[in-house]
Amino acid sequence: MKSLYLAQSVTDLSSLADRSLPPINQSVACVKYFRSSLQMLMMANIYKSEGDMEKAYVQMLMYCNLIAKYLPKHKQYSQPDLFKEKTTAKKALLQSLDELEGLKLVLEKRYKDAEDVRQAAWLKLEQERIERERIEEEERMKQEQLREEEEQRLKLEQLKLDEAEQRRKDEATAQQFNIFAEQQMRESQSAASNDISQSSIHFE
Numbered sequence: 001m002k003s004l005y006l007a008q009s010v011t012d013l014s015s016l017a018d019r020s021l022p023p024i025n026q027s028v029a030c031v032k033y034f035r036s037s038l039q040m041l042m043m044a045n046i047y048k049s050e051g052d053m054e055k056a057y058v059q060m061l062m063y064c065n066l067i068a069k070y071l072p073k074h075k076q077y078s079q080p081d082l083f084k085e086k087t088t089a090k091k092a093l094l095q096s097l098d099e100l101e102g103l104k105l106v107l108e109k110r111y112k113d114a115e116d117v118r119q120a121a122w123l124k125l126e127q128e129r130i131e132r133e134r135i136e137e138e139e140r141m142k143q144e145q146l147r148e149e150e151e152q153r154l155k156l157e158q159l160k161l162d163e164a165e166q167r168r169k170d171e172a173t174a175q176q177f178n179i180f181a182e183q184q185m186r187e188s189q190s191a192a193s194n195d196i197s198q199s200s201i202h203f204e
Contacts, residue, residue: 002113006054010107013054017061021070030076034085037066041092057103061094067093
């Protein structure tokens with residue numbers, strides 16, 4: 001049986017059959033339409049034998065519509081000399097309607113199965129997309145966390161460096177102060193010694 005390719009539902013096939021059947025031309029002899037209808041029926045049977053159920057359904061529906069709906073509107077349809085053609089067509093119509101219903105049931109099931117397969121494939125793709133996005137989001141959050149941790153580590157390192165630098169500066173300042181204090185003390189001691197010496201000279 002040939003794969004579905006012509007439509008996605010029996011309704012689509014019915015619309016295609018309606019579009020494919022041209023309006024009745026009153027200037028064309030009615031008997032020619034009966035002959036054309038036999039060609040439609042023959043093509044429907046050929047398509048069916050080839051396993052192309054969609055085209056078989058379209059051709060058979062076109063035949064049924066032509067015989068049952070459109071051809072009776074032809075101005076020559078009521079002529080007595082068309083009795084044989086009308087009788088043959090009506091018998092074939094009844095048989096075709098039964099076959100058409102069988103084709104419809106087969107096609108509806110196949111379209112439903114095909115839709116189920118499409119839905120399952122879509123659901124699988126959707127689940128894969130969601131899972132992919134979840135993984136990407138987890139990776140993004142992980143990278144964000146690593147970035148924040150790295151920034152925090154750098155800040156702590158910088159803080160330690162700043163503290164060490166400040167200690168160095170404080171130690172340098174304290175050392176300079178100590179040197180200055182020692183220098184002042186030596187100068188004070190020297191000045192005191194000089195004063196004592198000067199006092200001794202006066203006593204003598």
